[in-house]
Each structure stands twice: as C-alpha cells, then as structure tokens.
Amino acid sequence: MKRETMMPNKPQADQHNEDWENLRRPRNYRQRHPFRRILILAIFLLILGGGWSLWKRIQPTQHFANLKTISHPKKDYHQAKGSFNALIIGSDERRGQTSGHTDSMMLVHANLAKHHYTVLSIPRDSRIYMPNLGYTKLTSVQSVYQDKYGSKKGITMAVKTISNYLDVPINYYLETNYWGLRSMVNAIDGITINLPFKVRLTHPWYPKDYDKTFSQGKHQLSGKMITEIVHERDSVPGTDFGRQRLQEAALVGIVNKVTDPANALKIPALAKSMSKFLIATNLKTTDMISIGLAVKGNFDAQKQVHYLQLNGKNEVLYDDILENYNEEIVLNRKRLKKIISQDFEK
Structure with missing residues (x-):
C-alpha cells in the first residue's frame, strides 16, 4: 500500500500572522503596488520639473523682459532684457499718516545682464508741472495726490507725473521713510x-x-x-x-x-519682509529674488555704479499749489534729455 507523503502543518502562530496580513492587505494589493510607485515617481518628476521651470523664470534676463511700465511717455521706447527703471522715494511720512512730502528721490536704471547701474539723484526742490493743478516743487507732488486720492492711488499718480516729467518709462517704484x-x-x-x-x-x-x-x-x-x-x-x-x-x-x-x-541665503527672507521697510512698492518677492540672483557675489559699486546729479538754476518763482513765491530749481532740460537717452534707454 502506497504511503502518502504528508506536508507538515504550519505552526499555529505563523498561520495566524499570515491570516492577519491577508486581512490587512486589499485583495488587489499585488496589482496596485506597482501603480503606486509609478504615481509617486510621476509626482516627484512634476515637482522637480516645476522647480526647474520656476528657476528658469526667475533668471534676470528671463524675468525682466517685456516689462509693464507705470506710464508710457515714449511709445518707441525699447528695454533690453534683464533691465528695468525704478524710482526710489524717501518721504517724511510719519507713523499713522497716509501722506508725506518727498525728502529724496533717485531714479535707478539697472541692467542686470551687463551688471551696469545708473543712479540719478533728483533735487526735491525741482520745479514741476502737475496737470490741471499748476507748477510746484517736486517735494509737494506726492503729498498733493495722496491727500486727494489716498495713499496707494496717490503714490501711483505721483510716479506717473514724475515719469512724464523726466520723459522716461518707470517699471517699479519703492517708497520708504525714516x-x-x-x-x-x-x-x-x-x-x-x-x-x-x-x-x-x-x-x-x-x-x-x-x-x-x-x-x-x-x-x-x-x-x-x-x-x-x-x-x-x-x-x-x-x-x-x-x-x-x-x-x-x-x-x-x-x-x-x-x-x-x-548673506546670500538671507535674500529670500529679506525679500519677504520688505513690507516692514517699504511704505509702498509694486515690486514682488520674485522680483527681489531675481535681482538678488543677479547681484549676488558680483557687485562692485566702484566699477558698476554710475552716479549722476541733476543741476539747475535757483529761481524765486510762484508756486500754484502753495500759493506763494519760493525758491525752486529749474532743471536744465537739455542736459536731462541727454542723460535719459544715454543712461536710461539701454
């Protein structure tokens, strides 16, 4: 009589563990497992691709291209990739106030591709014409518009007026105070x-x-x-x-x-906290990071920055806003035009 070979039974503990694992796993566990790996890999690649795309977009020559301007005094104006014009305003606005006079003003042309920067200081007592209002000092423009239209709209209108006054498009503005x-x-x-x-x-x-x-x-x-x-x-x-x-x-x-x-690693954090330092600006965090990438470890003020000052003639003239005569600076328009064409249109 042929004897059957009997397989030994699994120990009870091992059988219990296997039954427990089978209960925990879905019936189609073996079929789903490869799909999950593919899905995780796909998500990783998307994140990596998105990061690379963002990195490319914040490169200065890519980021600062086809920029909008706050006003358009020149229809035929062309900006090189990686360049922009910014107006920096220092006001005497105090805490809790919504308007202020301009204490200082600088127009900056930055060509990040060539690492060349031009800074033009504009006298606060420069005589300027405000449409439909008359002549006054540059220092009063911001205050007049902010008193009339509010802080945000007022500063934008002031920048537009100054852009037309200087006959140069402005892409960004930054206002700070004490x-x-x-x-x-x-x-x-x-x-x-x-x-x-x-x-x-x-x-x-x-x-x-x-x-x-x-x-x-x-x-x-x-x-x-x-x-x-x-x-x-x-x-x-x-x-x-x-x-x-x-x-x-x-x-x-x-x-x-x-x-x-x-301080390279501090640039993103500093950019995000700019609201503490600036009363008003249209710069975004990505703009600040892109600028930081351009100048990081490659900034030499003596070689790369060109400083200019606008001179003019001091005259006692009637101020339509203040309704009195005061000393104002009448700028040399011929020299101003030459500076703009040579240093702010590249």
Whole structure:
C-alpha cells in the first residue's frame, strides 16, 4: 500500500500572522503596488520639473523682459532684457499718516545682464508741472495726490507725473521713510557707509544727536545713525546736492551688505519682509529674488555704479499749489534729455 507523503502543518502562530496580513492587505494589493510607485515617481518628476521651470523664470534676463511700465511717455521706447527703471522715494511720512512730502528721490536704471547701474539723484526742490493743478516743487507732488486720492492711488499718480516729467518709462517704484530705512539697515545688522565728506548733524530726528560729527571716510553704523546722516543737509557741501551724495553712499552700503556672498541665503527672507521697510512698492518677492540672483557675489559699486546729479538754476518763482513765491530749481532740460537717452534707454 502506497504511503502518502504528508506536508507538515504550519505552526499555529505563523498561520495566524499570515491570516492577519491577508486581512490587512486589499485583495488587489499585488496589482496596485506597482501603480503606486509609478504615481509617486510621476509626482516627484512634476515637482522637480516645476522647480526647474520656476528657476528658469526667475533668471534676470528671463524675468525682466517685456516689462509693464507705470506710464508710457515714449511709445518707441525699447528695454533690453534683464533691465528695468525704478524710482526710489524717501518721504517724511510719519507713523499713522497716509501722506508725506518727498525728502529724496533717485531714479535707478539697472541692467542686470551687463551688471551696469545708473543712479540719478533728483533735487526735491525741482520745479514741476502737475496737470490741471499748476507748477510746484517736486517735494509737494506726492503729498498733493495722496491727500486727494489716498495713499496707494496717490503714490501711483505721483510716479506717473514724475515719469512724464523726466520723459522716461518707470517699471517699479519703492517708497520708504525714516522708520523703514532704519528697520532695513538694522535687519542686515548695520552697514558700512563711506562718507564723501565730514558730516555734522544740525537738525537730527533725536535732539541728543545734535552736533554729532562724522569724519570723511568709512563708518560702521546702525539704522538709527544712517537715517540721521542721510537727513542732514545744512552742514554738508551743496546742501541738497550734498545730501543726495549721502543718500547714494547709504544705498551703496545697503547693496554691498545684501549682496555679500555670506548673506546670500538671507535674500529670500529679506525679500519677504520688505513690507516692514517699504511704505509702498509694486515690486514682488520674485522680483527681489531675481535681482538678488543677479547681484549676488558680483557687485562692485566702484566699477558698476554710475552716479549722476541733476543741476539747475535757483529761481524765486510762484508756486500754484502753495500759493506763494519760493525758491525752486529749474532743471536744465537739455542736459536731462541727454542723460535719459544715454543712461536710461539701454
């Protein structure tokens, strides 16, 4: 009689574990498992592809192309890829206020592809015509429009008026005040400012700073002292023109600090916190990051930045806004036109 070979029974514990695993797994587990891997891989590739696409879009020559302008004084104007014009406004607006006078103004042309930058300081007492309102000083334009139309619309209208006045398209504007500049400098742990001449504080924000003196040359200063220095004009050569040079020196100090390779990883965080430093701007976070990529580790103010000042004739003229006679600067329009065509249309 043939004996059957009997397979030994599995131990009870092993059988129990196998039954438990079968209960936990779906019936089509073996069929679904490869699909899940493919799905995860596809999601990973999409994320990677999206990141690469974003990286390409924020490259300066790609990001700053076919830009919109706040106004169009020149129909035939052509901007090179990787370039833009920005208006930087320093106002005397205080906390809680919705309007302010312009204390300082700089027009910046940045060609990020060629690493060439032009900074044009515009005197705040320049005589300017406001459509349907008349002649006044540049310092009053912002205040008039903001009092009439509100803070946001007012600053946009002021930028449009200045764009037409200078006869140059403007892509971006940035407005800051005392508190904004102070916060910005403090956020980057102070800056090194190279003073072009001796500065003595004659009308500081804080009375205790009165008569403080800073020698010509480099100084490592906090936000508080930087704002005191760029506000000074009575003790410096050329008064308003001297103050413009101090503001330019502060701007260089800020850019030098931000573009230091050691601070490269701080650029995105700094860009996101710009609302603390700027009262108003149409710059987006991606704009700031793209600019940071362009200048990171490749910024040399002495070689790459070209500083210009607008000069004019001082005259006592009637101010239609203030309804009185006061001293204003009548700019040399011929020289202004030459500067714009040579330095802001590349």
